[in-house]
Amino acid sequence: MKVGVNILTESVFSDHDKKLFEYILDNIPDSITIVDVNCKVIFFNATAEEYYHIKREDILGEDVLIFFPGAILPKVIENGKSYFNIYNSPRRNSYVVLSAVPLYDKEGNIIGALARDRDITEIVKISDLLNKTQLSLLQLEQEYSKISSLGESYFSKIISNNASFIQVINLCKNISKTPLNILLRGESGTGKELFAKAIHYESGRKGKFIPINCSAIPSELFESELFGYEPGAFTGAKIEGRIGKFEEAEGGTLFLDEIGDMPMGLQPKLLRILEDGEVIRIGGHKPKKIDVRIVSATNKDIRELIHENKFRQDLYYRLDVFQVNIPPLRERKGDIILLANKFLQEFCMEQGINIIEIPQDILNVFYAHSWDGNVRELRNVIQRSVILAAQARNDKIEKSYLPSYMRNIELKKSTNNISVSEINELKCGLEEYISNVEKTIIENSLKETNYNKSETAKLLKIPRATLYYKMDKYGIPIDE
Ligand SMILES: Nc1ncnc2c1ncn2[C@@H]1O[C@H](COP(=O)(O)OP(=O)(O)OP(=O)(O)O)[C@@H](O)[C@H]1O
Ligand SMILES: [Mg+2]
Known part of the structure; x- marks a missing residue:
């Protein structure tokens, strides 16, 4: 940038012009310093006076280096270069960005230089404050996520489209807050x-969630696991003794997983603890009061076990104060697509890829499959498919990514034998048929109500949200 005039010589400006010019420069918020070719200060504006606490009459006519030993202006005069937005801190807790340009006469000779400093102290302070606020926000967020990943969000992880299952989930959520023992039944x-x-995190109980798998512990160890033992209680015991799971779960929840596999010999002891509300460590005499909520789970029919003398009825009544039946996935087919998409999102994030949807032919296989491993099996199938897609750099899920036992559902299409997979295919066809009928009914009802969604939902006796979900599912435009 060339400023082609010596702004302060009277040969260029009249006295009036010069005054006007100085007036303008005095009223801008930046500090302006102008030096002549010998680095003598020939102009120093009001903002500069105020910012540097230097009076104009003291600095004018003096070498700029006397007042600003590190000044950039002599350099500008020496090499004719311009500098822009250089960060500088002229004194403690004060910050400027400065720019400096040479000034030329009509012939292009350097006759001086101009420096413009912008005070950014406030901006630096605000940005410091912002940084600190952001940091504490981050810490708060982390603290919050610790708390929220415990309570509310555990129940919100359990998702379903199935109206009766949603009722079960909500009821269970409400029961969580009571001290009742809960038995969870499901495949x-x-x-x-x-x-x-x-249930534990929703209950608001302050103690820990302690799981114990009744089928995985050898029966000889069970007692010491549950009740703990005193020092020297038996040979091989730890010298200092050991705290049992009941005591560990004090004030919290003890999760007895696979309760149907609890050894018969141990059941009376468990029953006594539940009745008395106190435990005695092995080898000890002093009973200890405990406050533990029991949640147990089984995939067996306990009534049948009672019938076969493998489970005590009195214990069963203690554990099953409230029973939650979790239906298998094949009995809530609507959840297949919901959960499949949820897991798809989760694993795509993990793999850093983007697969928008699961193709219809694969969904058909999913609908036809019996899902004996339920949600865990579905999760594994999606995980496997996403990993294979990521490896192949494919943004689509192919049938070949499914486990072979699922691929067979379609592969046996051409054989004439009636096989399980053929039956599955028939089921698959039925599913499609029902979908088509549903779609037609929805479309007709929409026409009937002139695309009034609340009217249509009423007509079909379904919640409006369900109508939107189904319209979306069948690709019926929602905003008509
Ligand atoms: N409704 C659901 N919504 C989301 N994820 C679910 C749902 N049900 C189960 N899952 C997921 O499925 C997997 C299996 O669940 P979980 O381990 O709780 O099953 P389980 O009934 O205890 O099985 P098992 O009897 O084999 O021990 C987990 O990854 C869980 O997060
Ligand atoms: Mg389990």
Whole structure:
């Protein structure tokens, strides 16, 4: 940038012009310093006077380096270069960005230089404050997520589209806050552990959530695991003794997983604790009061076990004060697509890829499959498919990514034998047929009500949210 005039020589400006010019420069918020070719200060505006606490009459005519030993202006005069937005702190807790340009006469000779300093002290302070606020916000967020990942969000992890299952979830949420013992019944992989944790964190109990898997502990060790033992209680025991799971769960929840596998010999002891509300460590005499909520889970029919003399009825009544039945996935087919999409999102994030949807032909296989491993199996299938898609750099899920036992559902199409997979295919066809009928009914009802969604929902006796969900599912435009 060339400023082609010596702004302060009377040969260029009249006295009036010069005054006007100085007036303007005095009234801008930046500090302005102008030096001549010998680095003598020839102009110093009012903002500069105020900012640097230097009076104009003291600095004018003096070498700029006397007042500003590190000044950039001599450099500008020496090499004719311009500098822009250089960060500088002329004194403690005070910050400026400065720019400096050479000034030229008509012939292009350097006749001086101009420096403009912008005071950014306030901006620096605000940005410091912002940084600190952001940091404490981050800390708060982390603290909050610790708390919220415990309570509310555990139940919100349990998702379903199935109206009666949603009722079960809500009822269970309400029961969580009571001290009642809860028995969770459901096939493998239906989410029993997820429920148990949700119940604990929703209960607001201050103690820990302690899980114990009754089928995984050898019966000889069971007693010491549950009740603990005093020092030297038996050979091989730890010298200092050991606290049992009941004491560990004090004030919290003890989750007895696979309760149907609890050894018969141990059941009376468990029953006594539940009746008395106190435990005695092995080898000890002093009973200790305990406040523990019991959530148990099983995939077995306990009544049948009672019938076979494998489970005590009195214990069963203690554990099953409130029973939650978690239906298998195949009995709530609507949840397949809901959960599949949820897991798809989760694993795509993990793999850093983007798969928008699961193709219809794969959904058909999903609908037809029996899902004996329930939600866990579905989760594994989606995880496997997403990993294979990521490896192949494919943004689509292909049938070949499914486990072979699922691929067979379609592969056996051409054989004439009536096989399980053929039956599954028929089921798959039925599903499609029902979908088509549903879609037609919805479309007709919409026409009938002139696309009034509340009217249509009333007509079909379904909640409006369900109508939107189904319209979306069948690709019927919502905003008509
Ligand atoms: N309704 C649901 N919504 C979201 N995720 C679910 C749901 N149900 C189960 N899951 C997930 O499915 C997996 C299996 O759940 P969980 O381990 O709780 O099942 P389980 O009934 O205890 O199985 P098992 O009897 O085999 O121990 C977990 O990853 C869980 O988070
Ligand atoms: Mg489990």
